[in-house]
Amino acid sequence: MRLLDLLGDSKLFQGADRPVLAEAIACAREQRAAVEGAVFREGEPAEWLCIVVTGRLKLTQVGSDGAEVILRFVGPGEATAALTVFDGAVYPATAWAEGGTRMLVWSRETMQALLRAHPVLALNALRLVSERLREVQERFRELASERVAQRIARALLRLVRQAGRKVEGGVLIDMPLSRRDLAAMTGTTLFTVSRVLSEWESQGIIESGRERVVIKRPHGLVALAEDLPPSRPNAERP
Amino acid sequence: MRLLDLLGDSKLFQGADRPVLAEAIACAREQRAAVEGAVFREGEPAEWLCIVVTGRLKLTQVGSDGAEVILRFVGPGEATAALTVFDGAVYPATAWAEGGTRMLVWSRETMQALLRAHPVLALNALRLVSERLREVQERFRELASERVAQRIARALLRLVRQAGRKVEGGVLIDMPLSRRDLAAMTGTTLFTVSRVLSEWESQGIIESGRERVVIKRPHGLVALAEDLPPSRPNAERP
DNA sequence: GCCCGTCGTTGCGCCAGCGCAAAGAGGCAG
DNA sequence: CTGCCTCTTTGCGCTGGCGCAACGACGGGC
Numbered sequence: 001m002r003l004l005d006l007l008g009d010s011k012l013f014q015g016a017d018r019p020v021l022a023e024a025i026a027c028a029r030e031q032r033a034a035v036e037g038a039v040f041r042e043g044e045p046a047e048w049l050c051i052v053v054t055g056r057l058k059l060t061q062v063g064s065d066g067a068e069v070i071l072r073f074v075g076p077g078e079a080t081a082a083l084t085v086f087d088g089a090v091y092p093a094t095a096w097a098e099g100g101t102r103m104l105v106w107s108r109e110t111m112q113a114l115l116r117a118h119p120v121l122a123l124n125a126l127r128l129v130s131e132r133l134r135e136v137q138e139r140f141r142e143l144a145s146e147r148v149a150q151r152i153a154r155a156l157l158r159l160v161r162q163a164g165r166k167v168e169g170g171v172l173i174d175m176p177l178s179r180r181d182l183a184a185m186t187g188t189t190l191f192t193v194s195r196v197l198s199e200w201e202s203q204g205i206i207e208s209g210r211e212r213v214v215i216k217r218p219h220g221l222v223a224l225a226e227d228l229p230p231s232r233p234n235a236e237r238p
Numbered sequence: 239m240r241l242l243d244l245l246g247d248s249k250l251f252q253g254a255d256r257p258v259l260a261e262a263i264a265c266a267r268e269q270r271a272a273v274e275g276a277v278f279r280e281g282e283p284a285e286w287l288c289i290v291v292t293g294r295l296k297l298t299q300v301g302s303d304g305a306e307v308i309l310r311f312v313g314p315g316e317a318t319a320a321l322t323v324f325d326g327a328v329y330p331a332t333a334w335a336e337g338g339t340r341m342l343v344w345s346r347e348t349m350q351a352l353l354r355a356h357p358v359l360a361l362n363a364l365r366l367v368s369e370r371l372r373e374v375q376e377r378f379r380e381l382a383s384e385r386v387a388q389r390i391a392r393a394l395l396r397l398v399r400q401a402g403r404k405v406e407g408g409v410l411i412d413m414p415l416s417r418r419d420l421a422a423m424t425g426t427t428l429f430t431v432s433r434v435l436s437e438w439e440s441q442g443i444i445e446s447g448r449e450r451v452v453i454k455r456p457h458g459l460v461a462l463a464e465d466l467p468p469s470r471p472n473a474e475r476p
Numbered sequence: 477g478c479c480c481g482t483c484g485t486t487g488c489g490c491c492a493g494c495g496c497a498a499a500g501a502g503g504c505a506g
Numbered sequence: 507c508t509g510c511c512t513c514t515t516t517g518c519g520c521t522g523g524c525g526c527a528a529c530g531a532c533g534g535g536c
Contacts, residue, residue: 061375061379063379063382063383063384064383064384064388064464065383065384067383069378069379069382069383071375071378083367083368083371083372084368086361086364086365086368087365087368087369087372092372092375092376093375115361116357119354119357119360122357122360122361122364123324123353123360125364126324126360126363126364126367127324127325129321129364129367129368129371130321130322130324130325130367131325132371133321133367133370133371133374134321134325134330136371136374136375136378137299137309137330137331137374138330139378140307140309140374140377140378140381141299141301141307143378143381143382143425144301144307144381144424144425145301145302145303145305145307145425146301146302146303147492147493148492148493150302178512178513178514179513179514179515180513186382187381187382187383188493188494189493189494189495190513190514191493191494191495191496191514191515191516192492192493192494194513194514194515194516195493195515195516197514198514198515198516208514209501209502209514210501210502210503210512210513210514211512211513226302385522385523386522386523416482416483416484417483417484417485418483426523426524427523427524427525428483428484429484429485429486429523429524429525429526430522430523430524432483432484432485432486433485433486433523435484436484436485436486446484447484447532448482448483448484448531448532448533449483449484
């Protein structure tokens, strides 16, 4: 069955025996997200853990000025709200479904029981949350110490890794991705993103259209993400 | 014994029976940090999990331009490098000992064995890492959407919660805290921090000296952390 | 006491990035 | 096709905050 494979490959359930997977599926609820609605909202009591089956979730927080901050995207096989299962309290972010997103969801009690019954799952969960923590710390460092262009380059590379699809002439980021989205991921404005992308397009590094970005020279992007000191002439300071 | 109580109160070991605590202590190594040295460094293979007994650790990452970014401080009873125990790989940050810091450390293998033998510890670890994740996400949001003054206000409030000590005329942040430190915590420069603190001092909100900050009107700081739209210095103020 | 190293302050110039406005470019519904 | 709506681009002015430099203040070592 398809769900079995999906779960078996997911980070939360990898290494679990098939009976365990079957048990997990049996006590899950399958759910199709309302088109364009929020699956759960920041600040609501956290009741459900989700694994995306098809589609994608966008996790956001709302900044103090009302602007949205995108934490990350959750694709098929990935889990979200994992951390709420144990520290309880409230959802730390809002999850938006993009397109017809199908998910498996477990209530907190159910998932707690599963984790208790199958220690391998608890260890998986620990690893999962650890990875996420590492990732957020990394992005925190970027935001605290890097310039906008550099952060946008990194965001694009991350998206390539997550949703890249090879097309002729480069790698397409295979999801609708507006300038506003990129701005919300990198802590800047859509105007600045637009200007930066235009610049890169004129240099032949990327090619972009409406909610669509193709990386033509990934290696060029990597250079931008790694190097790019504040402004270029620093390389040969006396 | 003192260590038993410390562990029993720590988030990692809370709820564990005394024999478990004793077992944990028995297989830990007690370690005194070299004065002013790094306990472990970002990028090194992660071998040890630490719990601070006395003193404090400062966790930093180094920004691409070489500037340091402070992730957080680790006080007595708190653990660090917890996430490395399972996802392995490398330390995600450098830990600096401040003053004569004493710690209990466990090797990765030992801690893994402990967690396996005592599921309550694994659940504690999960909760611990979850809380940390939540916290870092929160700071990410701040950095992405708030102005410098607001972020500094929040950083001070966080420090008060962690190391505040009531003194006459306000609350002292009971640790050496330079402008540079505050800058590294909030993603700005020591100059800007200095200017902001001077401003607040002239408004009677804080009182500061060399590596020393006293909050005189916490409520004023909270207002700065919450409100303070881009600028509205002299609007209605009761 | 004195020296020296670190920390803090402040004035000044400057620029990366913001904010707005106005106009273009797709895409979708009817 | 037409109209509408959203996304994008780009010019322009502005400013928050950076970067430096110079100076002042504190504290520890001897």
